[in-house]
Amino acid sequence: MADVQNTSGATTAGSIEVGTTGAGAQLAGPGTGRATVQQPIDARVAVKPSFDVNDFPVPHGREEDWRFTPMHRLGGLHDGTAASTAARGGEGTDKVELALPDGVTAETVGRDDARLGKAGTPVDRVAAQAFSAFEQALVVTVPAETVLTEPVKIDVHAEGGVRFAHVVIDVKPFAEAVVVLNHTGTGTRAANVELLVGDGAKLTFVSVQDWERDAVHVAQQSALVGRDASLKSVIVTFGGDLVRIHPRVRYAGPGGEAELYGLYFADAGQHLEHRLIIDHDTPHCRSNVVYKGALQGQDAHAVWVGDVLIRAAAEGTDTYEHNRNLVLTDGARVDSIPNLEIETGEIVGAGHASATGRFDDEQLFYLQARGIPADEARRLVVRGFFAELVQQIGVAEIQDHLMEKIEAELEANVG
């Protein structure tokens, strides 16, 4: 696999686009003639956030933020035609199961609760729609200085219909928690998830999109990382027809740290989109992003956009982002776009890389030359590709579960 790398500790702004059409293995970037100048991240961060859906025009798909998304498959989440079916008492009542370790509380609250919107406000029409339309928000609180030994689990099983959701995870100062938000079932869903990581707190947040094949899921996940706090976000997307997850990170004080990991497996016809923004506006914070995906089958489509903005005030920032895609068959498409914008020279480091490639024939040959049949060799390589990332999660139970899911995908799809 070839790499496009652009590592810089200086003041240059960089933006590269990697577009892979059809056969994969194609790279673009500096020197390939495919570099494009885009709308600056600055402008995108500056979009006036709002809770009111009417503050956003209906997107048509040509807008920078929507240009990869197949709008007609959004189920009307973006243009007001999707209305919550739960309100009519019809299909689509989520089954939500909570596992709350001692000390953790869960409440359902209304739109006027003061804790809503603290980590982030909707930045696009679908997120605003979700905010305008949800019935009750779920607020999960981990009290200060509480160190959990068991994960908090939020299992959402959707049973069809249209749903709008809002979840707030409030981890108070010096608390430590692992929170797993697991999605199964099907339906059309728009959601906002807010992660409040208090000063000195540690949160590992895992969001698993294990939907049935026809689900539609659009979510904004906004995090506010406190002083000396650390967030580890793990986004895992296997299922669904169209899944679009938008993680956002801001820092509330210096010393904050965010690790953003993502893993996706797109099969024929699936559109899996992950676009993240890290807004470094506070000095001495760190971020590290690694997203890895595998694609197989006709019209499997993965989109990864990684926007990192280092503002003038954010001296001492250290950031790196990396996206890798493994294209297993013809007919799959990857759009991978790391963007790094740097407004101060006083940083520790900043870099990004993106690579999209096919199986490495030399790796397969090596394994086969040891007697391992071709299909098993391919599975070993894909398993290894993901295992490298899964090992970073640091929660054995979740790692095992994810490797099992990957195993199942491999059994079903890689032969």
Add this chain to the structure above:
Amino acid sequence: MATLEIRDLHVSVDAEGGPREILRGVDLTVKQGETHAIMGPNGSGKSTLAYSLAGHPKYTVTSGSVLLDGENVLEMTVDERARAGVFLAMQYPVEVPGVSVSNFLRTAATAVRGEAPKLRTWVKEVKEAMAALQMDPAFAERNVNEGFSGGEKKRHEILQLELLKPKIAILDETDSGLDVDALRIVSEGINRVRSTGEVGTLLVTHYTRILRYIQPDYVHVFAGGRIVESGGAELADKLENEGYEAYVKGGASE
């Protein structure tokens, strides 16, 4: 007794201006228990021979035959060849990210032996083989060849040789990139496998120094894509003194 018979083997690679013939009629018979050294200058086609026998897709056999105990090796897939008993220790072993050495070794042993080795004896077997090659046990948990030094990669190749117990072992420049100590350790590993008398060894090398540790029964000089002279161990001494010059100038060429 296992026998590998290479007859009039011609092999091409896809080059810029079309196919380019690299092997131009290789004849060689290797029997179980024998050690053949193949020596030749850079670019003479030694690795091409090694890879072609293992079935690397880059190389196209245009004519000739390769039989292992009468079975047509050229019709077998890469993994079938390995399971039939052909082992290639590579000149440049490949990194496989995310796949641990222990997982790799066990998967390979399971494939080659036709059943998963019993866990208890297997763990012991691997431990002992690693200790004999003076490999730190920590290597078992590292990813295959990732970040290994040149010498560590070669030890890892010989570790596989010891565990997979092939009928025919093709060792492509296993000596290159090794310091004196490592050369001795790796050679001892190869000799342990040879001393079973159950493997036919094709030792591909550019230099004679490994032959101080591993006594070949036959030495073949490889130049211009074929064997141009064969003899006993004494031929290596001649090469040591005179080099390949005589073969390169006068030998088979364009």
